[in-house]
Structures are given as C-alpha cells and as structure tokens.
Amino acid sequence: MDNSKGILFIVSAPSGAGKTTLVKRILKEFPDIVFSVSATTRKKRLDEKEGEDYFFITEEDFRRNIKKNEFAEWEKFYDYYYGTFKKYLDENLRKGKNVLLEIDVKGALNIKKKYPAAVLIFIMPPNFEELKQRLKNRQTEDEIDYQKRIKRAELELSQKDKFDYFVHNLEIDSAVADLKSLIEKKMKEKE
Numbered sequence: 001m002d003n004s005k006g007i008l009f010i011v012s013a014p015s016g017a018g019k020t021t022l023v024k025r026i027l028k029e030f031p032d033i034v035f036s037v038s039a040t041t042r043k044k045r046l047d048e049k050e051g052e053d054y055f056f057i058t059e060e061d062f063r064r065n066i067k068k069n070e071f072a073e074w075e076k077f078y079d080y081y082y083g084t085f086k087k088y089l090d091e092n093l094r095k096g097k098n099v100l101l102e103i104d105v106k107g108a109l110n111i112k113k114k115y116p117a118a119v120l121i122f123i124m125p126p127n128f129e130e131l132k133q134r135l136k137n138r139q140t141e142d143e144i145d146y147q148k149r150i151k152r153a154e155l156e157l158s159q160k161d162k163f164d165y166f167v168h169n170l171e172i173d174s175a176v177a178d179l180k181s182l183i184e185k186k187m188k189e190k191e
C-alpha cells in the first residue's frame with residue numbers, strides 16, 4: 001500500500017547513460033534525500049564501496065532475501081541479481097523522507113505498480129552511438145557483458161514513454177541542473 005509521506009524518486013536509464021554520476025551529484029545537492037542502497041550479486045568494481053553503492057551479497061543470500069520477501073522488487077539483470085529492500089524504502093517514506101532509487105527500467109515500472117505516487121525519471125543518453133562508446137570506455141565489463149548491456153540498452157530505450165519525466169544527459173552540468181529543478185518542483189508540490 002502506498003501511504004507514503006515522503007516522495008519516491010526513481011531514476012532509470014540504459015546502462016552507460018551516465019546516471020550514476022548524475023545521481024551522485026544530485027545526492028550532494030540534496031543531503032536530506034535518502035539513497036536506497038540495493039543488493040546485488042555482481043562483483044564490486046574498484047571505485048565502489050560496500051554498503052554505499054551496493055550491498056554485495058552471494059546468490060545464496062540473495063535467494064534467501066527473495067524467499068523472506070525482503071525485496072520491493074528484484075531483477076535478474078545480465079547474469080546478476082539486483083534488488084531493492086522493501087523495509088528501508090517503506091520506513092523512510094513513512095517517516096516523510098524523500099527517497100531516491102537508481103534502478104533498471106523494468107524494476108522502475110514494477111515499483112510504480114506498488115508505489116503509484118513514485119516519480120519515474122528516465123535519463124536519456126545523447127544518442128545510441130555515444131552510449132555504446134561510453135560502455136566501451138568503461139572497460140569494467142568483458143566483451144560478453146558489453147554485448148548484453150547493448151542489447152539491454154536497446155530494450156530499455158523502447159520503454160521510455162512509460163516514464164513520467166525525461167532528463168537528457170547531453171552534458172553533465174545541465175543534466176544535473178534539470179534533474180535538480182525537477183526534484184525541487186516535486187518537493188514544492190508536496191508541501
């Protein structure tokens with residue numbers, strides 16, 4: 001049931017659209033917004049921190065959390081699992097905190113079914129060629145992962161019209177400014 005006092009912001013984009021950088025900048029601008037840290041079974045990247053970027057858990061632990069109904073939603077994304085903790089989300093929203101989720105497109109659409117007041121924001125990459133280049137430059141994934149991410153990005157782009165708002169990430173500073181004013185607008189509406 002969606003009896004939240006806080007606002008749930010969901011930021012989604014095809015992998016490589018620059019949303020992680022964007023989200024980090026936004027969280028600095030809004031220190032009161034709570035970032036919902038997901039669980040994942042994928043390997044930790046060098047620049048990531050346990051409990052800050054993700055809770056990096058084993059597949060066995062992930063399955064246990066599914067069984068115990070701990071997730072508001074979860075997805076198998078490529079070969080890895082990703083899930084949003086329900087308790088963390090509900091407790092913060094009930095307390096009146098605004099919460100930000102950075103999850104994949106399918107997960108975002110699933111959350112919207114359970115939390116209809118959620119604000120769905122789609123980060124548009126400049127264009128598909130650039131997206132491919134960004135994924136290639138990242139060099140954190142091997143070739144098979146890369147191909148899977150490209151396929152997934154195509155699929156995710158095709159779902160963009162189901163979102164409430166778009167932010168074009170042509171240039172990071174203006175994307176941050178656009179997302180910031182959208183969040184401010186939504187907060188004002190709620191006052």
Ligand code: 5GP
Pocket residue numbers: 012013014015038039042073074075077082083084102103104105106107108
């Ligand atoms: P990455 O492995 O690049 O950190 O994330 C891959 C994808 O999983 C991204 O689109 C990211 O937004 C998404 N993701 C992260 N956490 C969650 C989650 O809890 N649920 C879902 N459905 N997707 C998530």
